[in-house]
Amino acid sequence: MSNFSLSNLMTRQDVLGFVVLALILLVVLPLSLDVMRLNQVGKYLSFAFVTVGLVLCWGYGGILSLGQGVFYGLGGYALAMFLKLEASSPENTSIQSTPGIPDFMDWNQITELPWLWEPFHSFGFSLLAILLVPTVLAYLIGFAMFKRRVSGVYFAIITQAISSILTILIIGQQGYTGGVNGITDLQTLMGWSIRTDYASYVFYFVGVALLFVCLFIAQFITKSKLGRILVAMRGQEDRVRFSGYDVANFKIFVFCVGAAFAAVGGAMFTLQEKFMSPSFVGIVPSIEMVIFCAVGGRLSILGAVYGALLVNVFRTVLGESFPELWLFAMGLLFVGVVLAFPDGLAGVYQKYAAPTVDRFLDKAPLFRRWPSSTSHSEPIKAS
Amino acid sequence: MTMHKQLTTGGATERWGLGKLKLLAASMVLAASANAATPPTSEVNTTGLAVTDDTVNVGILHSVTGTMALSEEGSVQAEILAIEQINEMGGVLGRQIEYIQEDGASDWPTFADRSSKLLRRDNVAAVFGCWTSASRKAVLPIFEQYNGMLYYPTFYEGLEESPNVIYTGQEATQQILAGLNWIAEEKDAETFYLLGSDYIWPRTSNKIARKHIEDVLGLEVVGEDYFPLGHTQFNSSINRIRLKKPDVVFASVVGGSNVAFYKQLESAGIDLVDGDMSLLTISVTEDEILGIGGRNIEGAYAAMKYFQSLDNPNNESFVKAFKERWGEDSVIGDVTQAAYLGPWLWKAAVEKAGSFDVDKVREASPGIELETAPEGYVRIHENHHLWSKTRVGEAQRDGQYKVVFETQELMEPDPFPEGYQ
Numbered sequence: 001m002s003n004f005s006l007s008n009l010m011t012r013q014d015v016l017g018f019v020v021l022a023l024i025l026l027v028v029l030p031l032s033l034d035v036m037r038l039n040q041v042g043k044y045l046s047f048a049f050v051t052v053g054l055v056l057c058w059g060y061g062g063i064l065s066l067g068q069g070v071f072y073g074l075g076g077y078a079l080a081m082f083l084k085l086e087a088s089s090p091e092n093t094s095i096q097s098t099p100g101i102p103d104f105m106d107w108n109q110i111t112e113l114p115w116l117w118e119p120f121h122s123f124g125f126s127l128l129a130i131l132l133v134p135t136v137l138a139y140l141i142g143f144a145m146f147k148r149r150v151s152g153v154y155f156a157i158i159t160q161a162i163s164s165i166l167t168i169l170i171i172g173q174q175g176y177t178g179g180v181n182g183i184t185d186l187q188t189l190m191g192w193s194i195r196t197d198y199a200s201y202v203f204y205f206v207g208v209a210l211l212f213v214c215l216f217i218a219q220f221i222t223k224s225k226l227g228r229i230l231v232a233m234r235g236q237e238d239r240v241r242f243s244g245y246d247v248a249n250f251k252i253f254v255f256c257v258g259a260a261f262a263a264v265g266g267a268m269f270t271l272q273e274k275f276m277s278p279s280f281v282g283i284v285p286s287i288e289m290v291i292f293c294a295v296g297g298r299l300s301i302l303g304a305v306y307g308a309l310l311v312n313v314f315r316t317v318l319g320e321s322f323p324e325l326w327l328f329a330m331g332l333l334f335v336g337v338v339l340a341f342p343d344g345l346a347g348v349y350q351k352y353a354a355p356t357v358d359r360f361l362d363k364a365p366l367f368r369r370w371p372s373s374t375s376h377s378e379p380i381k382a383s
Numbered sequence: 384m385t386m387h388k389q390l391t392t393g394g395a396t397e398r399w400g401l402g403k404l405k406l407l408a409a410s411m412v413l414a415a416s417a418n419a420a421t422p423p424t425s426e427v428n429t430t431g432l433a434v435t436d437d438t439v440n441v442g443i444l445h446s447v448t449g450t451m452a453l454s455e456e457g458s459v460q461a462e463i464l465a466i467e468q469i470n471e472m473g474g475v476l477g478r479q480i481e482y483i484q485e486d487g488a489s490d491w492p493t494f495a496d497r498s499s500k501l502l503r504r505d506n507v508a509a510v511f512g513c514w515t516s517a518s519r520k521a522v523l524p525i526f527e528q529y530n531g532m533l534y535y536p537t538f539y540e541g542l543e544e545s546p547n548v549i550y551t552g553q554e555a556t557q558q559i560l561a562g563l564n565w566i567a568e569e570k571d572a573e574t575f576y577l578l579g580s581d582y583i584w585p586r587t588s589n590k591i592a593r594k595h596i597e598d599v600l601g602l603e604v605v606g607e608d609y610f611p612l613g614h615t616q617f618n619s620s621i622n623r624i625r626l627k628k629p630d631v632v633f634a635s636v637v638g639g640s641n642v643a644f645y646k647q648l649e650s651a652g653i654d655l656v657d658g659d660m661s662l663l664t665i666s667v668t669e670d671e672i673l674g675i676g677g678r679n680i681e682g683a684y685a686a687m688k689y690f691q692s693l694d695n696p697n698n699e700s701f702v703k704a705f706k707e708r709w710g711e712d713s714v715i716g717d718v719t720q721a722a723y724l725g726p727w728l729w730k731a732a733v734e735k736a737g738s739f740d741v742d743k744v745r746e747a748s749p750g751i752e753l754e755t756a757p758e759g760y761v762r763i764h765e766n767h768h769l770w771s772k773t774r775v776g777e778a779q780r781d782g783q784y785k786v787v788f789e790t791q792e793l794m795e796p797d798p799f800p801e802g803y804q
Contacts, residue, residue, distance in 0.1 A: 036499060171612065180612065181521075181582075181583060273495060279490050320500070
């Protein structure tokens with residue numbers, strides 16, 4: 001385990017997968033789509049951060065969270081608060097009763113900036129908050145649940161409850177949060193307009209870069225001993241416990257990683273939509289994120305990216321052509337995928353395309369000597 | 384016309400036959416007159432909108448799926464009806480209107496996403512859409528950035544005046560003040576109880592109502608309650624109402640909550656028809672009564688600018704056309720009528736401007752009048768809202784409102800009301 005060379009970390013199929021994904025996201029899409037469509041793809045990719053985290057938590061760790069929207073939302077709100085404060089300079093808000101505070105506070109008769117908002121004047125603090133607030137919350141939830149050995153369905157229900165609570169809190173405290181309207185009308189980032197086409201390109205590529213950082217972290221986790229322990233826990237939690245591992249700590253860790261990924265995704269969404277809304281925090285969007293993950297394949301971190309991307313593209317295309325039909329189509333798609341391909345798109349690839357690709361790679365000079373499996377990983381089957 | 388002369392002077396008369404020639408001449412005169420009404424595209428569209436020699440594209444952006452679909456359906460129908468009627472009359476500047484419909488899916492970020500598609504990809508000349516304040520707030524920065532024109536139909540809280548929006552519904556003071564004056568006098572009311580769903584519109588409306596009741600009318604507010612959207616347990620609040628015995632309950636509960644609220648009010652024995660207590664709502668149109676049931680809300684008053692039962696020739700033909708197009712059973716609420724005004728106001732502004740360019744349409748908009756509006760007569764104010772009358776209707780068992788009061792004058796829209804903030 002001590003020497004973690006690239007060939008230990010990735011099979012040649014993994015390398016091929018990463019390269020193909022990078023080509024699609026960095027070359028094919030930017031060259032073939034106009035800036036508005038690319039911006040849409042960027043927003044869909046923000047959900048990929050969540051689904052990659054779900055692969056770790058759910059696919060590997062067996063922890064089904066139906067509340068990832070909480071972390072996505074917190075990340076998005078943390079950045080939106082910073083951007084909103086910047087957009088609410090006294091000059092921009094001179095028509096308000098109290099200039100210098102966000103417009104929705106003024107509508108709600110709040111006359112000074114709440115203490116909770118004060119630190120979000122600082123960009124550094126906001127960046128930290130994007131990562132830390134959701135991660136600390138995930139830690140607290142994980143600590144409270146996993147140390148008490150709450151798992152499975154009960155854990156899923158509790159995460160749902162938490163996402164419901166947070167939605168009610170955000171909508172109810174509209175003077176402090178923007179309520180059901182969300183935080184709208186974000187304009188600049190450190191004085192730089194985020195509404196230009198140029199900014200859309202920049203955010204797209206920053207988003208893709210961050211997504212690859214998350215993908216590499218996820219790849220590292222799945223191929224490390226930690227990943228093996230997660231899989232073992234998913235199968236036989238008690239045996240792992242009896243072998244002397246503190247099961248709860250591993251679960252807490254992977255749940256926190258999933259939360260941090262989701263938060264980065266939420267922040268990238270805020271940047272690209274210039275808007276954050278409680279409609280991402282609730283139960284329905286959280287479950288939708290699980291659907292993206294299931295469609296992509298809950299055991300494949302790359303599959304999760306395609307899942308988030310394709311379901312959303314599908315939704316947009318169908319929504320634009322047949323507004324009344326897309327909900328039904330989406331439901332059918334999910335039922336179909338789960339019944340016919342329980343391992344999602346990645347499962348379909350493994351079954352039908354992978355052997356052919358493998359034979360092809362045997363002949364490719366670059367990959368011939370790259371191991372087709374890493375030192376200790378046979379394909380992991382769902383239990 | 385020169386061609387016409389050449390043909391008659393040449394030997395064409397014999398070869399073509401007189402009848403054919405007359406037809407040709409007639410058709411050329413027709414073409415010439417049509418040309419006069421159809422200015423060249425390069426003139427009426429200098430900013431790259433989706434305008435061709437015979438068509439112009441507009442967008443319709445409402446929720447047709449999700450929780451808001453029920454409310455927004457009427458607006459979609461009204462907008463389509465108006466567009467079809469305008470096309471039948473020859474379109475706008477000689478061009479037929481083609482609409483591109485997008486689904487906001489009751490989800491505010493989706494509204495933002497679709498509006499940027501309509502403005503940037505489809506280059507529509509105008510968008511008729513949005514219903515909730517949240518969806519309008521979500522699309523507003525996009526309309527301002529890409530200079531689109533939104534016709535927004537819902538009565539709303541005010542506090543907004545965007546150069547890129549024409550507000551065809553009433554803002555809060557227009558809807559509320561006259562209604563409160565009327566009920567205070569008519570019912571000799573002294574005490575009021577304010578109720579609403581918990582978001583910006585009811586909160587702002589109640590703030591304005593409270594200021595008006597306390598500062599202007601010199602009466603008393605004895606309670607104020609808010610409920611989360613979708614709330615269905617109103618018993619504790621109804622108990623408080625029974626204890627405080629207000630003369631008037633002023634309600635701005637929205638959506639599905641209404642059904643539970645009025646049924647529980649009814650079963651708690653609060654009689655709106657013969658009892659001592661009156662109820663004035665600003666959120667229940669004929670559309671909502673479909674869900675509530677006329678029996679449960681009979682006797683309640685609503686303050687709005689339009690009721691389906693309005694008795695005037697414009698409304699008669701509008702209701703008839705609407706039912707012919709969308710079925711005998713359809714009902715028409717306040718917002719549906721306001722949505723119907725959108726395409727007509729846009730048409731009038733485009734024709735006054737002689738151009739589809741958004742800047743010119745905006746410039747031409749203030750002062751635009753509509754004599755044919757189902758609600759009577761409306762005019763666009765400098766602040767992009769409509770001058771309109773306020774009316775009070777009394778809910779009937781059959782789900783319709785009987786108009787019991789209307790203001791003499793048009794109410795001036797005042798989105799930033801002094802003294803009410």
